[in-house]
Amino acid sequence: KDSYSVTLLPGDGIGPEITSATVGALNALTSHTSWSINFKESLIGGAALDATDNKDAFPDSSLEECRKADSILLACIGGYKWDNNPREARPETGLLKMRSEMGLFANLRPAKVLPQLIGASTLKPEVITGVDIMVVRELTGDVYFGTPKGIDVVDGERVGYNNMIYKESEIRRIARVAGEVAMKRGGKICSVEKSNVLDVSQLWKEVTIDVMEKEFPKIDLSHMYVDNAAMQLIRYPKQFDTIVTGNIFGDILSDEASMLVGSLGMLPSASIGSSGPGVFEPCHGSAPDIAGEDKANPLAMILSAAMMLRYDLGRGEEADVLERAVEMCLDEGWRTGDIKQEGDGCTLVGCKEMGKKVEAAI
Amino acid sequence: KDSYSVTLLPGDGIGPEITSATVGALNALTSHTSWSINFKESLIGGAALDATDNKDAFPDSSLEECRKADSILLACIGGYKWDNNPREARPETGLLKMRSEMGLFANLRPAKVLPQLIGASTLKPEVITGVDIMVVRELTGDVYFGTPKGIDVVDGERVGYNNMIYKESEIRRIARVAGEVAMKRGGKICSVEKSNVLDVSQLWKEVTIDVMEKEFPKIDLSHMYVDNAAMQLIRYPKQFDTIVTGNIFGDILSDEASMLVGSLGMLPSASIGSSGPGVFEPCHGSAPDIAGEDKANPLAMILSAAMMLRYDLGRGEEADVLERAVEMCLDEGWRTGDIKQEGDGCTLVGCKEMGKKVEAAI
Ligand SMILES: CC(C)[C@H](C(=O)O)[C@@H](O)C(=O)O
Ligand SMILES: CC(C)[C@H](C(=O)O)[C@@H](O)C(=O)O
Secondary structure, three states, X not given: OOEEEEEEEEEOOOHHHHHHHHHHHHHHHHOOOOOEEEEEEOOOOHHXXXXXXOOOOOOXXXXXXXXXXXXXXXXXXXXXXXXXXXXXXXXXXXXXXXXXXXXXXXXXXXXXXXXXXXXXXXXXXXXXXXXXXXXXXXXXXXXXOOXXXXXEEEOOXXXXXXXXXXXXXXXXXXXHHHXXXXXXXXXXXXXXXXXXXXXXXXXXXXXXXXXXXXXXXXXXXEXXXXXXXXXXXXXXXXXXXXXXXXHHHHHHHHHHHHHHHOOHHHOEEEEEOOOOOOEEEEOOOOOHHHOOOOXXXXXXXXXXXXXXXXXXXXXXXXXXXXXXXHHHHHHOOEEOHHHOOOOOOOEEOOHHHHHHXXXXXX | OXXXXXXXXXXXXXXXXXXXXXXXXXXXXXXXXXXXXXXXXXXOOHHHHHHOOOOOOOOHHHHHHHHHOOEEEEEEOOOXXXXXXXXXXXXXXXXXXXXHHOOOOEEEEEEEOOHHHHHHOOEOHHHHOOOEEEEEEEOOOHHHOOOOOEEEEEOOEEEEEEEEEEEHHHHHHHHHHHHHHHHOOOOEEEEEEOOOOOHHHHHHXXXXXHHHHHHOOOOEEEEEEHHHHHHHHHHOHHHOOEEEEOHHHHHHHHHHHHHHHOOHHHOEEEEEOOOOOOEXXXXXXXXXXXXXOOOOOOHHHHHHHHHHHHHOOOOHHHHHHHHHHXXXXXXXXXXXXXXXXXXXXXXXXXXXXXXXXXXXXX
């Protein structure tokens, strides 16, 4: 293929700024390649709510655009403006609809500590040096989408409930993704659940063991309860290579793991399905407090674009180039506010300038 | 009252050792008071399974003993021996039965950083100095006890599920406990849930707001999503005073918070109901790897006994004495293996000796 179509979902807050820095970096990259990328923008989140009279945070028109594309780059969503909307009219609801409608059942969230930013973490340097964890989070099941759910009145009082539920086939396919990911890494998987209490976790554990035994006999599989995992991530993070877990535990643990790295501003993620385009997005939120002020860190989105090149467009070499360009910028001492530390001798730059530095490094 | 009855549940692993150190400390304390404590042992966990032919990890005889007592001191449960039992015959199942049968709906887990042990944490000293968090975890509801639950076969494949469910009255009573606790502390509560996704969390949030507005108007109430809370506990733990949350989120976050303190070996907890005796226990597990070797740290259980004196026996002054005795031992430089650090100039002691040091300090 010599031309790819990529749908851009700039979303809200700092989204448009980091999207344009990312597009700049990708254009700089493809000016050296025989292939090119065509970008097309679509709406999601608050931007989509504004455009649809608060009806849909991921309109069908956006869904169609996404389905047609070779891949999707999402910036971030949400903001004060929509915070008090009912759940149906919240930016997050668009994100959940996108994941579900596009079948993006696997969320890959690397937490790799960069030597240049080792001081940015609240953990001691000796604890986090060399940490390189990949969290493989299931993304379209669990208590997020389980039914029955709702708020009913029973015996004169309200009762709220959501079903924490997994089918064998759902566990099987995420375990396979984890197996494939781990085979390309350290070959070690820690499956995180709460099987000492929950039936759904019991099934999770059994199916995970079955998949690994039959399909990935070389994988070193271990099991950990989610409460212990939350502890071990802080106590001794180097013990982890690949973590596989359900949607809600993965939501919590991947955010926790991101703190090892110091700043969310550096963390990319990939959401992929069994076929069709994936969605690549930074782990951070839309930071409405600094939106429009050219203070945002575009590097997590640029690193997400690298994941897109590698996973969706099959352009691993160019992904490497992009990742190395980001590292070069850090080595050269360029820092946005979120990763700047007192007395680090580095130079504070804005979002635009950081984008230009990456382009130059390419 | 001049005599209290306390049921001891030594449980498994290091349980018996730390129980006898704790009883020693309590006896030393009551040798100076006009009132006394009568201890009676009962079975729970693996010890109970062994005695009942793997039938019941909390037999009705233990339940009766506990109900009759003024308070209950639990050490810890579990061990390799029972790890592969089916869930009905696991030590943890006894714990869950105890909580539920005795109506212990509120679990208080303080995470207070002690200046003497500041170096034991993997977090930087400046991040944790002064941290003093109380996690108020709901303990008898949520996905832990929700029905329907099970593993069924649907359309030819297994499906595992548990219901994440809260009634308004359950949320109301735990919010009240949090309100009372917070009024005696910094007056600040952070309610942790996932109301951007879950109906049950939406209800949690609404009811919590209602309780605070009507019954605790002076409380400074804030709300945080559980993924963000997992992050903020590491990023800037000093922002928290009292955290109130559901059973599973509390399970995860209280274990995470305990890592701020450095060692689980120092952390007490209290589980209380609306009437009847409470259960006081250390947060750590049964450490089967060092069981019987006189290496365990009895201080978390001794601090749990202090919580018992304060909450169940109404002996706050004596609770203070016990807590100060523990601090004195640390100041004097006595350390069990789990809190000993290289080059700290402290003296390594065993479980028994640490108990004696506390007795002496009293
Ligand atoms: C915004 C929210 C619905 C979402 C989630 O919980 O999945 C976010 O926290 C994430 O991790 O992508
Ligand atoms: C042993 C287990 C069932 C228990 C729980 O999950 O509640 C434990 O982790 C705790 O926090 O007391």
